[in-house]
Amino acid sequence: MDHSSSTLPLVKKKNSIMGVELKSQIKRRKTREEYEQYDGMTEFMAFEILTRLPVKSxxxxxxxxxxxxSLISDPVFIAAHLKRSGENPQLIIVAFSPKLPRRGFDMYTYEERKKRARFLFGEDFVSFQEHTFLPQHCNGLxxxxTMKQLVVCNPSTKELVALPSDKRGDVTWILEFKYTASLGYVEGINLYKVARYIYRYLNYHLNTYDLGFEVLTLGFDTSWRIAEDPPYPTGSRVCPRxxxxxxxFIIDNSLHQGPPKAFLCFNLRDEKFRVVDPPYQCPIDYDNMSIVNLEGNPCFVHQxxxxxxxxxxxxxxxxxxxxxxxxxxDLLQPPRLLVPLAFRHGKLLLEMHDKVHRLEYYDPKSKVFDPVVCIAEDLAFYNKQKCGYYFFHEKAPFAVVNFVESLVPIIPKS
Structure with a gap:
């Protein structure tokens, strides 16, 4: 009997079984690779689609x-969504109610074409005392x-945090210094900081003062940190930006009458002051100049x-x-307040306030002003809680703020 011929069918069968197992492994590997590729593509598509949605959605x-x-809460996603939101900036109108029984604020998204403002966010804070205004915006925050309290909110997510009120200068509070604080962002290390000056002592007659400076990092500091003292005095009539x-900060000419006739800048990264010269041959007049954030650039305004x-x-x-x-x-009717807000369609959008609070376009080519809206008289405010549309009376205080929707948390999640 030929044993070699008898063993051939067994070898063939074994090789056949091995071939089936090999094909099965290849098939399983291919399926897994395709699944991983599909899963990665799905995440990418979800990321791209979701970053285009409004915060409410x-x-x-x-x-x-x-x-x-997990994706929407990720800092990378929040940053990507903020970048896309920055491509479509908005204006919000803040209306404040300083009288009891309701002392608080309402924020409305301004819709220029429809001449209306839709309710975005509101809050009562009876214990905070009267609001002294000029809200400041940074990346959706x-x-x-206020007189006795600083509040940071994200109108899109409805988050609101009252900052610590300790160590505030008694003189600053007594003299009702309205604009002492500002909010900024340190890129790279992803930190939001609020900085403010405080007068511990002030005598206008003798031109003597004791001025301090404090910083608070949102989500990290539980109390104000003392920074270096400003080298020159600043005041409440010009808002820090x-x-x-x-x-x-504009240097207060009434307290400091010698050189430099300029303004200060405080860098939130290294928390140091620097003196910045004004534009060449520009007259320095503390009461008639300001600095604003015009689409990411410092803009020096002089009247x-x-x-x-x-x-x-x-x-x-x-x-x-x-x-x-x-x-x-030139202005035929000189306004008490003039703030450049943004560029739209080759024109400069201005916030003006004299007898009425209004928005106007200035066309640099034709040098013509084009009225847009009188906030109290022409603008319809929509609030579902107040049964639809209504109009404010002119005495109601308003502020117009550049704004972008964002998911930026005031207190980062640990």
């Missing part, structure tokens, strides 16, 4: 599944400055003493501060 999407909740990680002439310069850098002349125009 994203809050609802968090309840869909754990993976979406809004700083509200943040542009990125730099806060600008003549009769407020009939206005000039503006923009700086593209935060180190040398080379000032570029940008706008110069």
């Amino acid at each position: 994203l809050v609802k999407c968090k309840s869909v599944c754990r993976s979406w909740r 809004v700083l509200l400055n 943040s542009v990125g990680e730099v806060i600008y 003549s003493q009769d407020r009939r002439k206005c000039k503006m310069w923009i700086s593209r850098d935060f180190i040398e501060h080379v000032w570029i002349p940008t706008f110069s125009f």
